Amino acid sequence: MTPVFSQPRGAQATRRSLREMREAAERRKPSVLLGKVLYLDKLTVSFDRFKALNELTLHVDPGELLCVIGPNGAGKTTMMDVITGKTRPDEGSAFFGPDVNLLMLSEPEIVAAGIGRKFQKPTVFEFLSVFENLELALADNKSFWHTLVARLTSSQRERIDEVLEIIRLQTKRTAMAGALSHGQKQWLEIGMLLMQEPELLLVDEPVAGMTPQETERTGELLLSLAGKHSVVVVEHDMDFVRSIARRVTVLHEGRVIAEGDMETVQNDPQVVEVYLGT
Amino acid sequence: MKIRQQALSVLFADRASLGFLALLAAVGVLVPILNVAVPESSPLHLSTYVVGLIGKYFCYAILAIAVDLIWGFCGILSLGHAAFFALGGYAMGMYLMRQIGTRGVYGHPVLPDFMVFLNWDALPWFWYGFDQFWFAIVMVALVPAALAFVFGWLAFRSRVTGVYFSIMTQALSYALLLAFFRNDMGFGGNNGFTDFKDLLGFDLQSDVTRSALLLATAVTLAVSYGACRMIVTSRAGRVIRSIRDAESRTRFLGYSVESYKLWLFVFSAVMAGVAGALYVPQVGIINPSEFEPINSIEVVIWVAVGGRGTLFGAAAGAILVNYLKTFFTGALPEVWLYVLGAIFVGVTVFLPRGLVGLVPALSRDR
Numbered sequence: 001m002t003p004v005f006s007q008p009r010g011a012q013a014t015r016r017s018l019r020e021m022r023e024a025a026e027r028r029k030p031s032v033l034l035g036k037v038l039y040l041d042k043l044t045v046s047f048d049r050f051k052a053l054n055e056l057t058l059h060v061d062p063g064e065l066l067c068v069i070g071p072n073g074a075g076k077t078t079m080m081d082v083i084t085g086k087t088r089p090d091e092g093s094a095f096f097g098p099d100v101n102l103l104m105l106s107e108p109e110i111v112a113a114g115i116g117r118k119f120q121k122p123t124v125f126e127f128l129s130v131f132e133n134l135e136l137a138l139a140d141n142k143s144f145w146h147t148l149v150a151r152l153t154s155s156q157r158e159r160i161d162e163v164l165e166i167i168r169l170q171t172k173r174t175a176m177a178g179a180l181s182h183g184q185k186q187w188l189e190i191g192m193l194l195m196q197e198p199e200l201l202l203v204d205e206p207v208a209g210m211t212p213q214e215t216e217r218t219g220e221l222l223l224s225l226a227g228k229h230s231v232v233v234v235e236h237d238m239d240f241v242r243s244i245a246r247r248v249t250v251l252h253e254g255r256v257i258a259e260g261d262m263e264t265v266q267n268d269p270q271v272v273e274v275y276l277g278t
Numbered sequence: 279m280k281i282r283q284q285a286l287s288v289l290f291a292d293r294a295s296l297g298f299l300a301l302l303a304a305v306g307v308l309v310p311i312l313n314v315a316v317p318e319s320s321p322l323h324l325s326t327y328v329v330g331l332i333g334k335y336f337c338y339a340i341l342a343i344a345v346d347l348i349w350g351f352c353g354i355l356s357l358g359h360a361a362f363f364a365l366g367g368y369a370m371g372m373y374l375m376r377q378i379g380t381r382g383v384y385g386h387p388v389l390p391d392f393m394v395f396l397n398w399d400a401l402p403w404f405w406y407g408f409d410q411f412w413f414a415i416v417m418v419a420l421v422p423a424a425l426a427f428v429f430g431w432l433a434f435r436s437r438v439t440g441v442y443f444s445i446m447t448q449a450l451s452y453a454l455l456l457a458f459f460r461n462d463m464g465f466g467g468n469n470g471f472t473d474f475k476d477l478l479g480f481d482l483q484s485d486v487t488r489s490a491l492l493l494a495t496a497v498t499l500a501v502s503y504g505a506c507r508m509i510v511t512s513r514a515g516r517v518i519r520s521i522r523d524a525e526s527r528t529r530f531l532g533y534s535v536e537s538y539k540l541w542l543f544v545f546s547a548v549m550a551g552v553a554g555a556l557y558v559p560q561v562g563i564i565n566p567s568e569f570e571p572i573n574s575i576e577v578v579i580w581v582a583v584g585g586r587g588t589l590f591g592a593a594a595g596a597i598l599v600n601y602l603k604t605f606f607t608g609a610l611p612e613v614w615l616y617v618l619g620a621i622f623v624g625v626t627v628f629l630p631r632g633l634v635g636l637v638p639a640l641s642r643d644r
Contacts, residue, residue: 108532123527125520132516142533144541147514192531 036097036114037061038083038200038230043092045078045254052078053089054254060200065226067241068234070251071274076234079251080202084117085110096200116198120205124188126178130169133177134160137192159195167191167221183214187221200230207240219244250274295507298590299500305332306496310489326485331604333492333560335597336499340553342580342596343499343589344546347506349578350587351515352542353522355440358447359550360573361454362422364564366551368458369421371471371564372405373414374482378475391473392466402464411478418555419548426547427540434536434543439525448571455569470565477559488560495556499593502549506589509545518542579622585632595632 038060045053053075060066070076081087082094085107094102100113125133138156140146152160164170167187172180177188186206193201203222207215215237223244225231235241241248241262248265250258258268265271309332312324341363348354375390384394388401407413429450433443461467480487509515520528521535529535558564577596584595599621606614629635 111530111532123524125516125523125527127519127523128516135513136516136520136528136533137531142517142531144514144517144534144538147517148509148512150513196532 036100036199037095038232039093039095040079040083041093041095043079043082043089043094045075045082045087045089051254053082053092055092056251056254056256058249058256060230060232062199062230063227065222065231065233065244065246067245067248068232068251069236069238069241069248073253074251075254076251077204078254080117080204080232080234083110083202084115111196111198114197114199115202116193116196116200117202118186118189118193118204118206120208124177124180124185124192126176128177129174130164130172130177130180130188131160131174133188134163134191134195137195139196163191163194166194166224168217181214183210183218186210186214186218190221190225194225194229198229200232201225203231203233205235206233207235207237215240216243294588294590295503298503298593302496302500302503306493306500310493314485314489326488329485329488329492330560333488333495334557335600336492336495337553337557337560338577338580338596338600339593340495340499340502340556341550341577342584342592343502343506344549344553345577346581346584346586346589346592347509347549348542348546349581350589350592351510351522352518352539354539354543355444355578356447356543356546357444357571357574357578358449358451359546359577360571361447361451361569362426362547362550363554363557363573364454364458364566364568365422365425366418366554367558367564367568368465368471368554369408369414369417369551370555370558371474372408372417373411374474374477374559375471376405376409377477378473381475382473390466390471392461392469393464396461404464415555418551422547422551423544426544430540430543434539437536448574451569451571451574455566455571458566458569466565468566470563470567471558472563472565474559474562482559482562491556491560495560498552498556502552503589503593506549509542510589514538576618579618581632583621583625583632585634588632588634591632591634594634598633 040056040058043053043056044051056075056079058079068076068079078087082089083102085102085105088103096102096110096113096115102110102113102115105113125136128136135152138160140150140156161170164173167190169180169184169187169191172184177185180188190201190203190206206222207218210218219240222231222233226246233241233244245262248258248260248262249256250265250268250271252270252274257274258265258271260268309324309329312322313326313329316323341359344362345356345359348356378390380387382391382394384391386394389398393401408417429446433446438446457463458465458470459468465471474482476482477487477491480490482488510518517528517533517538520531521533521538525535554564554568576599580596580599581592582595583599584593585591599618602617602621603614606617625632
């Protein structure tokens with residue numbers, strides 16, 4: 001190993017400090033990486049004889065933005081259901097980080113472990129303001145007696161403002177959520193997910209029904225989240241996927257048939273066959 | 279201290295609440311003065327009958343606010359709140375019965391008249407303690423709270439919602455009606471309790487006592503309103519409204535929907551019980567007819583007429599509909615139920631937000 005520092009004061013001191021630094025870095029590693037790896041191994045889910053997932057193996061690196069595409073019935077939603085605990089697989093394993101076995105946790109426990117999911121249909125609280133929607137999603141004590149007397153601390157208020165800025169709804173702060181456009185509701189829902197400070201975000205068809213401008217802004221939003229969070233986007237819209245994807249995974253009949261950047265995937269003969277037919 | 283400041287700032291922040299409380303204070307002070315201090319010969323004098331009537335309306339207003347709190351803000355349509363009202367009333371009635379002492383028809387020092395009539399020789403165990411005012415007051419809150427807790431715990435935990443919950447509350451009320459009708463229950467059967475003499479040593483027939491009761495009711499109404507207002511404007515209140523609008527989404531955010539519903543239901547039942555306890559000394563009677571399922575339905579109509587989800591609208595609806603009831607049952611008793619039905623249909627069709635909806639500034643849902 002080449003010493004990085006020039007002119008050490010003493011050999012012993014250098015050796016100790018280097019070792020200490022390496023150990024410190026070792027200890028820091030998980031937090032430096034900002035999150036845990038999601039690792040799905042040979043997941044199989046059968047409904048009657050139909051295999052919704054067929055030995056699906058897939059991983060998501062910390063801070064990565066992964067796009068999952070595939071024709072209808074490829075198993076995209078089932079995969080999300082397994083990760084969030086809604087569906088239990090027949091075989092295989094699903095780990096979040098080295099020691100969180102997702103198959104052993106209930107739905108709320110998985111949320112608490114740091115996995116947030118945005119469903120296809122936006123469900124925000126229409127009769128509350130944008131700010132209040134985010135307030136309810138705040139990671140805080142959620143018992144009746146606490147919320148009865150709870151007031152926002154300044155750091156919580158800052159966190160809400162920060163999220164408002166990320167989802168670009170600062171100007172809609174006091175607007176009723178019901179009065180937002182479809183796209184804005186989707187962003188608000190992503191914001192509500194962010195309030196729970198998840199390490200992994202699962203986003204199901206975020207741009208369905210959006211105008212081109214809204215689609216573009218959603219892409220920017222998701223890209224800005226990657227890095228700080230790991231993001232998995234399931235989407236049909238190929239143009240959208242092309243605009244944001246760094247790594248794309250193609251599912252077909254419950255299996256991964258191709259993986260790589262958009263160009264590789266698009267030229268993959270199997271993918272072409274699945275998407276265009278023979 | 280922090281909570282008190284919060285509650286006060288909440289109350290005085292909105293003008294509707296301020297107006298409501300000011301009106302309440304004015305009535306609570308003026309009516310007793312006009313009754314007690316203004317001589318009967320003066321045209322400004324208010325009869326004791328009117329004082330009692332206003333007191334009764336205020337009790338109904340408390341009951342209406344209790345129903346609005348759970349129905350208007352949490353979507354729990356209870357059609358059994360009259361039962362909690364009646365239970366509070368019975369607890370107060372038991373105290374008033376024990377106060378009669380030897381002045382009853384049979385002059386028994388301990389047993390109320392109906393027990394002597396039934397040839398009972400000792401007080402049933404559940405009548406113990408009701409000679410103490412504080413004990414009766416504790417029971418006024420505790421009995422409805424306990425029933426609401428057990429009933430609510432079973433219903434909400436099993437995720438019984440919507441119309442099924444409403445039907446169960448009707449059944450609960452009806453079951454209590456049948457139980458209280460029975461003479462051997464020890465609650466006076468069909469006749470219930472009446473012929474009360476005094477409360478805390480004050481003669482219930484005197485003008486001053488009646489006025490004091492009205493004032494106490496007005497204060498209770500104001501405090502109940504303030505407490506409900508504090509609940510609905512807190513973060514818990516926003517969770518409660520979220521439960522009303524999207525229950526499973528709220529659960530998905532990590533809130534225990536069942537416990538929110540349960541505590542709100544219990545609080546609402548206690549309010550109804552307190553309203554019943556104030557009602558009984560003012561009307562001078564409590565009998566099983568207070569458990570009639572129709573009573574609970576009427577409360578819901580008051581709330582709908584006044585405006586659901588506003589609290590003061592519920593109070594206004596209760597007072598208005600009951601004023602009409604007093605008028606019609608006096609002038610044209612046979613048409614009253616038709617009038618009530620017409621009001622309900624009319625409000626549902628033309629004023630879905632109730633009378634409050636007529637005033638745009640008041641109808642905002644916050």
